[in-house]
Structures are given as C-alpha cells and as structure tokens.
Amino acid sequence: MPFFELYNYWIFILLMMIGLYTIIASPNLVKKIIGLSVFQTAIFLFFISLSKVAEGTVPVTVPPAEVYSNPLPHALVLTAIVVSVSTMAVALAILMNIKQAYGTVEEDEVDQAEAH
Amino acid sequence: MIRNHLPALIVIVPLLVALVMPVLGRGDKPWLLATLASWASFAMTIVLQVQVSGLLRNPAATPAIISYPIGNWQVPWGIEFRVDALNAFILLVVAMISAVVTFYARLSVAHAIPPERVRFFYSAWLLFISGLLGVTMSGDVFNVYVLIEISALASYTLVAMGRYQNRKALQGSINYLVLGTIGAGFFLIGVGYLYSVTGTLNMADLSTRLEPLHDNRAVITAFAFLLVGLSVKMALFPLHGWLPDAHGYAPPIVSALLSGVAIKVGAYIMFRLAFTVLGVEFTFAKLPTGPVIWLFATLAILVGSYTAIQQTSLKRLLAYSSVAQIGYIALGFSLANENGLTGALVHIFNHALMKSGLFLVAGIIAYRLGESEIGALAGLGRKMPFTMAALTAGGLGLIGVPLTSGFVSKWYLVSGAIDRGLFPLAFVVLVGSMLAVIYVWKVVEIVYFRPASDSAAKVTEAPWSLVFPAWILVGASLYFGIDASLSSGLAQEAARFLLSQS
Numbered sequence: 001m002p003f004f005e006l007y008n009y010w011i012f013i014l015l016m017m018i019g020l021y022t023i024i025a026s027p028n029l030v031k032k033i034i035g036l037s038v039f040q041t042a043i044f045l046f047f048i049s050l051s052k053v054a055e056g057t058v059p060v061t062v063p064p065a066e067v068y069s070n071p072l073p074h075a076l077v078l079t080a081i082v083v084s085v086s087t088m089a090v091a092l093a094i095l096m097n098i099k100q101a102y103g104t105v106e107e108d109e110v111d112q113a114e115a116h
Numbered sequence: 117m118i119r120n121h122l123p124a125l126i127v128i129v130p131l132l133v134a135l136v137m138p139v140l141g142r143g144d145k146p147w148l149l150a151t152l153a154s155w156a157s158f159a160m161t162i163v164l165q166v167q168v169s170g171l172l173r174n175p176a177a178t179p180a181i182i183s184y185p186i187g188n189w190q191v192p193w194g195i196e197f198r199v200d201a202l203n204a205f206i207l208l209v210v211a212m213i214s215a216v217v218t219f220y221a222r223l224s225v226a227h228a229i230p231p232e233r234v235r236f237f238y239s240a241w242l243l244f245i246s247g248l249l250g251v252t253m254s255g256d257v258f259n260v261y262v263l264i265e266i267s268a269l270a271s272y273t274l275v276a277m278g279r280y281q282n283r284k285a286l287q288g289s290i291n292y293l294v295l296g297t298i299g300a301g302f303f304l305i306g307v308g309y310l311y312s313v314t315g316t317l318n319m320a321d322l323s324t325r326l327e328p329l330h331d332n333r334a335v336i337t338a339f340a341f342l343l344v345g346l347s348v349k350m351a352l353f354p355l356h357g358w359l360p361d362a363h364g365y366a367p368p369i370v371s372a373l374l375s376g377v378a379i380k381v382g383a384y385i386m387f388r389l390a391f392t393v394l395g396v397e398f399t400f401a402k403l404p405t406g407p408v409i410w411l412f413a414t415l416a417i418l419v420g421s422y423t424a425i426q427q428t429s430l431k432r433l434l435a436y437s438s439v440a441q442i443g444y445i446a447l448g449f450s451l452a453n454e455n456g457l458t459g460a461l462v463h464i465f466n467h468a469l470m471k472s473g474l475f476l477v478a479g480i481i482a483y484r485l486g487e488s489e490i491g492a493l494a495g496l497g498r499k500m501p502f503t504m505a506a507l508t509a510g511g512l513g514l515i516g517v518p519l520t521s522g523f524v525s526k527w528y529l530v531s532g533a534i535d536r537g538l539f540p541l542a543f544v545v546l547v548g549s550m551l552a553v554i555y556v557w558k559v560v561e562i563v564y565f566r567p568a569s570d571s572a573a574k575v576t577e578a579p580w581s582l583v584f585p586a587w588i589l590v591g592a593s594l595y596f597g598i599d600a601s602l603s604s605g606l607a608q609e610a611a612r613f614l615l616s617q618s
Contacts, residue, residue, distance in 0.1 A: 023294060036297055043304050050312050073311070076258055080304065083265045087297050090269050094276050094290050101283040110287060 008049040015042035029105045040084040047073040123184040123197040127250045134242035146238040147222045158215035168204040192318035198255030201613040206384045214245045220585035224479045228367040244270035275366040288361030295358040299348025309338030350382030353416035356439045363435035368479025375438045376472030380464045391614040409450035416443030421551030430488040456532025457611035463525035470513040473589030480578045495568025499575045506590045511556035520597040
C-alpha cells in the first residue's frame with residue numbers, strides 16, 4: 001500500500017506539525033526553541049528520504065555498487081544541520097540574555113514585565 | 117586577472133575581515149577596518165555593474181551575464197555566482213547602503229554598545245553584509261538558503277545588541293529568530309521539492325528542466341512553500357509580525373540596514389524565482405499569484421501606513437512604514453509588466469536610500485537625546501536644523517512628493533497598474549501616499565511647530581560625521597527624484613531582462 005510505503009514522508013509531516021504546534025502553543029521560550037529544532041529536524045528527514053533509491057546501498061563502496069543512494073541530499077543535510085546548530089546557539093544565547101534582563105523565560109511573564 | 121574574480125571577492129572581503137575583528141582591540145580600529153571592507157565591496161560592485169549593464173557602456177548593448185563557478189567546479193555541478201542585469205542592480209543597492217551606513221557607524225555604535233563589545237558588533241555586522249551580498253549573487257538555490265541564514269543569524273545577534281538601550285530588543289530578536297527560521301525552513305522545503313523533481317539546484321539548470329514540468333504537483337507545492345518562506349523574510353503582510361519589534365528596537369544603524377536592504381533581498385529572491393527559475397507563464401498565468409499578492413500588497417500598504425500613524429516612537433513609525441513600502445514592491449512584482457516591475461525595482465533602490473537615511477536620522481536623534489519618542493522632538497527644528505531637514509526630506513520621499521525619488525517609483529507603479537487596467541490598485545497607491553502624508557506630517561509638525569521642552573533647549577546640532585552620511589543618503593534620494601535616468605534606467609533594464617526570461 002502506498003500509504004505505508006511512504007511512511008517516512010508522513011513522519012516528516014507529523015514532526016513538522018509537532019514542531020510548529022510547539023512554537024505556537026508553548027509560552028515557554030525554551031520550549032519554543034525545542035519546537036523550532038524539531039521543525040528543522042523534520043526537514044532533514046525530508047531531504048534524507050528524497051535521497052533513498054530502492055534497493056540502493058551506501059554511495060561510498062569499493063568496488064562501486066550498481067545501485068546506490070543519492071549522496072547529494074546527505075551533503076545538503078549536513079550543511080543544514082550546521083545552520084540549525086548555529087541557530088540553536090544564537091537562540092540560547094538570546095534566551096540567556098532574556099533570563100538576565102527579565103528573570104524569566106516565560107513569554108507571558110516577559111510581556112507582563114514590559115506592560116508595567 | 118583580479119577582474120575575473122570580482123563576484124567572489126565582493127563576498128569574501130567582508131567575510132574574512134569579519135573573522136579578524138574579534139582580535140582587534142578597543143577603539144576605532146574595528147570601525148576603520150569595517151568601513152574599508154565595505155567600501156572595497158562597494159567599489160568592486162560598481163565595476164561589476166559597469167561590466168554587466170548595457171546602459172552604462174552603450175545604450176544599445178544588451179546586458180551581459182557574468183557566470184563565476186566557485187572553486188572552478190563546473191556548472192551545474194558546482195556552485196555558481198551569476199550576475200545579470202537584475203542582481204547587479206540589487207547588489208549595487210546592498211553595497212552602497214552598507215558602505216554609507218558603516219561609514220556613519222562609529223559614533224552611533226560607540227553610543228549604543230559598550231566598548232568591550234564593539235569589535236564583536238562589527239564582526240556580526242560584516243557577516244550580515246557579506247551574507248546579503250552573497251544571497252544577491254548566488255545562482256544556486258541551496259547556497260541561497262545557506263547565505264540567507266548567515267545574514268539572518270548575524271542580524272538576530274545585531275538586533276539583540278539593542279538590549280543595551282532597551283531590553284525589549286531581546287524580545288524582538290527572539291521573535292525575529294523564530295519566524296525567520298520558520299521562513300527559511302519553508303524555503304528549504306521548497307528547494308527540496310524542486311530538487312526531488314529535477315535533481316538539480318542550479319537556477320539556470322532548474323529553469324530549463326522545469327519547463328516541461330509546469331503541471332507537476334510537486335512543483336506547485338514547491339512554489340507555495342517558497343512563496344510563503346520568502347514572504348516571511350521580506351515581511352509581506354500578514355507575515356510581518358516580527359518586523360516592528362526587530363526594526364524598532366535594534367541599534368539604529370542595524371535598523372537602517374535591516375529596513376533598507378535586508379527585506380529587499382528577500383523580495384529579490386522572490387523576483388528571481390518567480391521570473392527566471394519558474395517563469396512568468398507558470399507563476400502568473402498558470403497559478404493565481406497575481407491576485408493573491410494584490411490582496412496582500414494592498415493590505416500591507418493600508419494596514420502598514422495606518423498602524424504607522426498610531427506609533428509614538430519614531431523608529432517604530434519607520435518600521436511600520438517599511439511594512440507599507442514592501443507592499444508597494446510586492447504590488448509591482450504582481451503586476452508582472454514592464455512598468456510595474458520597473459516601479460518595484462526602482463522602489464527597492466529609492467526606498468533603500470530614504471529609509472536608511474531616515475533610520476540614520478533616528479540614530480542621530482538617539483545619539484543626542486537618548487530616545488526616539490516623537491514627543492521628545494518638539495522644537496528641534498531650530499536646534500538641529502540639518503538633521504531635521506534630512507528627516508523632512510526623507511519623509512517627503514516616503515509620501516512620494518514630486519521631485520523626490522518616491523514619486524518616481526510610484527509613477528511607474530501607477531502606470532503599471534493602469535497598463536493592466538487595474539484602476540483600484542492605482543488608487544491604493546494614491547491612498548497609501550495620503551496615509552503617508554499623515555504620519556510624516558505628524559512628525560514634521562512636532563519638530564517645527566511645537567515649543568522646545570526644557571531638556572531639548574540645550575540640544576545642539578550633531579557632529580558632522582553623523583549628519584553627513586545621513587545627508588548622503590537623503591540627498592541621493594532627492595537627486596534621483598530630479599534626475600531618475602540612472603536609477604530608473606537600470607531598473608528598466610532589469611525589468612526587461614526579467615520579462616525576456618520566459
């Protein structure tokens with residue numbers, strides 16, 4: 001059945017939605033950042049799924065294999081992971097500053113502190 | 117020999133200098149080096165523009181295309197920098213504004229950032245600039261994603277540095293980060309879909325391979341993801357939520373570059389994908405992109421201007437005005453005819469001059485008064501005549517008064533709308549100008565016709581090193597309002613190039 005054969009794409013969509021939902025629903029900024037990370041990881045899964053060739057093996061083989069997975073998306077994902085890690089680092093650094101400035105990382109409490 | 121490597125050098129010079137910054141000490145050295153690097157990039161951009169543009173060499177010549185395979189890896193396998201009439205023009209805007217703003221930065225940054233942080237500020241600043249320059253030239257969609265993220269990550273830190281003035285900058289920064297990352301993520305998903313059907317990432321290669329695939333559902337899905345992702349990056353209504361806080365609380369020079377240039381680069385990628393990669397046929401004839409963008413552009417112009425009227429802080433007023441101005445650019449994009457595109461592109465140029473100039477003026481005010489509330493400007497028309505004259509001249513440009521450059525871009529936009537028979541859209545442009553009259557007048561009235569408060573009575577004109585760069589930008593916007601042959605000529609050349617692509 002095609003529905004189950006393409007299960008990794010369904011997981012991609014599920015993960016993406018979990019990530020976006022966390023970003024929207026959670027008032028805690030750290031959890032928002034975790035949601036963001038899940039969202040980005042979903043995209044990695046999407047790219048990796050694209051690279052899969054039926055019956056294919058790893059692309060680096062000696063002697064060369066007849067059928068192998070597409071190595072390019074792997075390289076792209078590697079770059080995207082670096083971007084994602086850097087985003088995470090910047091986000092956490094900003095959160096540390098927020099904690100210093102407001103004493104909390106809850107978005108509603110930060111808003112409240114500003115309202116006064 | 118060095119002329120052949122200009123596209124790479126334009127990006128690499130600021131990138132490498134950014135890495136040197138942290139080892140420099142305190143004082144003016146980081147600023148000096150940053151200024152040199154940004155002017156070097158600007159000078160190389162001018163050379164590149166002359167090489168590409170037919171207009172500057174010989175009016176009859178067609179614009180050239182410069183292709184630069186990075187590391188000499190052959191296209192389409194390697195990454196390519198590709199400079200044509202469209203991005204040479206955008207590149208010129210980016211490099212010009214960054215050069216002038218960096219020149220201005222010294223006192224403003226010393227005022228806004230603690231001395232031990234200044235070198236890190238310039239490091240992030242140059243990364244931001246080199247990212248923007250790279251996005252503009254890249255001919256590889258994945259490389260565009262990486263460079264967008266380089267400039268975006270640098271800009272998140274730069275916005276967060278506004279915390280030394282106002283801690284709300286942190287909130288603006290984290291919201292910008294979350295939304296910016298989602299936008300870039302959507303862009304990446306779109307790239308993935310395009311790759312899944314074509315197996316290539318090179319833009320020129322993509323456009324040939326996509327031609328028979330215009331009915332493919334994956335391509336349509338890809339376009340939807342790319343459009344939404346880029347709309348977040350360019351802050352098109354209703355995805356502009358991050359912009360007012362980020363642009364309103366960042367250090368003034370960061371706001372100048374964010375509002376003047378960064379959102380335009382997002383708009384440029386949209387032009388690039390819609391016209392050269394996917395083609396006019398697909399974007400505007402097969403899909404209802406035009407009407408959708410008309411709706412959002414109209415709302416952006418009306419809601420952005422209306423919200424700007426209600427602001428009490430000068431920087432937030434300018435930020436909301438940027439939301440409206442992006443609406444004009446999106447409107448010209450969606451008209452997809454020569455006048456409309458020329459209007460959008462020349463507005464990218466003109467608005468960059470005006471809005472960066474105005475944010476530099478806001479920076480001067482913050483430098484002198486320590487705040488940017490509009491009420492605090494009362495009576496400053498006499499105390500700071502040159503600064504306030506720049507504020508007024510830039511404001512007139514935002515309205516689009518004749519003899520300012522804002523008039524030139526709105527003229528083209530209205531003609532473009534009329535060419536298409538879309539009179540309501542021409543009317544929207546006029547209503548937007550009326551609303552701009554209200555928010556600009558609100559500021560001008562306080563500046564010139566209210567008595568100065570006691571604290572403002574002692575204020576004197578700011579140092580020339582701040583006023584002069586602001587006047588370069590505002591003066592240029594006035595000049596290009598009177599003699600628009602260069603700016604609109606280059607924009608027209610780019611618009612014709614875009615329409616000839618499909």
